Amino acid sequence: MNGDSRVGVLFTTVTPPEPRTDSTHVTRARLHRVDARDARQFSAWYDVLHASEIDRDRESRRVWHPDEWRARAIDERAATYQQLYSWGDSVERPVAIGSLEITRDDNHDSTTATLLVAPAHRRRGHGTSMVHALEKRARGLARPVISFTVTESSHEMGHGASRVVAPRWGYTLDEENVRRxxxxxxxxxxxxxxxxxxxxxxxxxxxxxxxxxxxxxxxxxxxxxxxxxxxxxxxxxxxxxxxxxxxxxxxxxxxxxxxxxxxxxxxxxxxxxxxxxxxxxxxxxxxxxxxxxxxxxxxxxxxxxxxxxxxxxxxxxxxxxxxxxxxxxxxxxxxxxxxxxxxxxxxxxxxxxxxxxxxxxxxxx
Ligand SMILES: CC(C)(COP(=O)(O)OP(=O)(O)OC[C@H]1O[C@@H](n2cnc3c(N)ncnc32)[C@H](O)[C@@H]1OP(=O)(O)O)[C@@H](O)C(=O)NCCC(=O)NCCS
CATH class of the missing domain: 3.40.630.30 (Gcn5-related N-acetyltransferase (GNAT))
Incomplete structure (x- = not known):
């Protein structure tokens, strides 16, 4: 099965999508569970991911294709699947996005998460609010450990925002993998x-x-x-x-x-x-x-x-x-x-x- 047939969006350039909302108008932001089968919800979630990856890489590097996330976020009976979340006034207008990886049969000790604030909406408290909301979800899943994975490209290696912010949120550096x-x-x-x-x-x-x-x-x-x-x-x-x-x-x-x-x-x-x-x-x-x-x-x-x-x-x-x-x-x-x-x-x-x-x-x- 080729992903092409089910994809609404094919990104052949690295132009970041326009933000769908202006954070001065974000008034009642909260956490939303994203239904990966819903095209509007999923593409709003994906737009923030895409804009963040382009901001990070600053080069014409390939970023994740929508199907690569969607395929892992649909089957809740799979041994591991991704719950997708967005943060904003509505699920279709997120200013930040994230995910929690759920394992069904093993490793009930921890959940692996991601959190990305849309570049235009950073340093306004959204990251802090969303991390607390994701931690609450992880507690609800009875997973005692939560770990966030962050990629840094060559120009920000060793000094990405998470190096400052994550320790303030009470996190310790657990693993460092080098990309080659x-x-x-x-x-x-x-x-x-x-x-x-x-x-x-x-x-x-x-x-x-x-x-x-x-x-x-x-x-x-x-x-x-x-x-x-x-x-x-x-x-x-x-x-x-x-x-x-x-x-x-x-x-x-x-x-x-x-x-x-x-x-x-x-x-x-x-x-x-x-x-x-x-x-x-x-x-x-x-x-x-x-x-x-x-x-x-x-x-x-x-x-x-x-x-x-x-x-x-x-x-x-x-x-x-x-x-x-x-x-x-x-x-x-x-x-x-x-x-x-x-x-x-x-x-x-x-x-x-x-x-x-x-x-x-x-x-x-
Ligand atoms: C890290 C990230 C999530 C922070 O989101 P954010 O919405 O900008 O964070 P907040 O506005 O809640 O900031 C929290 C604190 O960190 C500080 N901060 C945020 N970004 C910073 C940066 N680049 N350099 C220094 N301090 C920074 C803020 O000033 C704030 O401090 P304060 O409470 O004293 O004012 C965001 O930069 C991002 O998406 N980065 C890429 C992905 C990533 O690193 N995810 C982190 C997973 S742990």
Whole structure:
């Protein structure tokens, strides 16, 4: 299913949308739950997101496509879904927007949130009021910890507004992930050289790649890696616990990625002597904006580290990108600032720092 068919708005330029309201006339602002199926409510919510992302990036970087949010905000029975909120006099005239991520079967300890005040309406108290309202919702959901994720682009890295405001709201910096971009394609011969250096360490492993759903024979093993990913990957003090993944959840994840309008490119490492899946790496490419591909999770299980599997899997995915002739020119990846093995690996693949994503967390009374 291509996201194009269901999208009302396609942004080919980076002109921020006109604000729909003037904050001098915001008189009775309150929190509204946004119905992602309602085109007017959703596009008013999305306009604020879009204006904030353009204000932040100040460059013609691709921002989220509407379907990428809508697909995650519609199915309340999904293992994880996004509740969308707006702040303003009415749901169709927001001055700030946000979200709470709800997990159904696991991690009832915390909720991950976003909060963005429309650039034209900042420093008028809306952020403070909305954060309190979102905390109240999180308390209502009986989640003791709330954490806000914020992206900073290269020009504001280390000094975005949240660095001043979030500590005043009682939040502590929990995680700092650095964003790196890899220009694609790579210079001729570079990947071959790296692969021939790394392959001798990994003779006991088979590397397999595909585009789309996981083959049935590997689905159970791949679901298991999804369960242990939050625990095996480095994370902050408030980081997530084990997740409950089975084949049904894996299929739901694959369906959601498709509904977001993205193609999923997966590479796995199979340990030949045991036939066990010991690593995976997911890359997603938007069908609407294929120029920027996003590196999602990469995991090699602890007993199989040190065999260059992370690098070999990433190279295999890049080869797949080439074979599938996707029009990608940049691969973006986020790594915990302290995850040195992954940073070294990305640097070898030509990555350069272009921003960061930070999480602010607090325990709710
Ligand atoms: C951070 C953000 C939500 C703040 O929203 P806001 O509506 O401007 O915040 P408020 O008007 O409620 O300001 C709260 C306090 O922070 C101060 N403040 C806000 N932005 C500031 C900035 N850029 N630099 C210094 N102080 C700032 C205000 O002066 C105010 O202090 P006061 O109570 O002493 O007057 C907004 O800048 C934003 O959307 N940024 C991008 C996304 C983001 O960082 N989200 C934060 C998630 S934790």
């Amino acid at each position: 971009d890899i220009d694609w394609p790579r210079p001729a011969g570079e990947l071959d050289d790296l692969a021939s250096r790394w392959r001798p360490s990994a003779t006991a492993y088979e590397i397999r790649s595909w585009r789309g759903p996981t083959p049935d024979t590997l689905a159970e093993d791949r679901a298991h890696l999804g369960s242990i990913m939050p625990d095996e990957a480095p994370h902050g003090a408030f980081g997530t616990r084990l997740e409950r993944w089975d084949v049904a959840r894996l299929r739901e994840y694959e369906r959601t990625v498709d509904e977001m309008g993205r193609d999923l490119l997966t590479t796995v490492a199979v340990h030949r002597p045991t036939g066990q899946l010991v690593g995976f790496s997911d890359l997603t490419v938007s069908r609407v904006y294929p120029d920027v591909a996003y590196q999602w999770d990469t995991l090699v299980t602890a007993p199989h580290r040190g065999h260059r599997l992370g690098g070999l899997m990433k190279i295999a995915t890049m080869r797949l990108l080439e074979r599938e002739r996707l029009a990608t020119t940049l691969i973006t990846t986020f790594n915990l600032a302290t995850n040195q093995p992954m940073i070294t690996l990305n640097d070898a693949l030509g990555a350069r720092v272009t921003g960061c994503s930070i999480s602010w967390a607090r325990t709710l009374a």
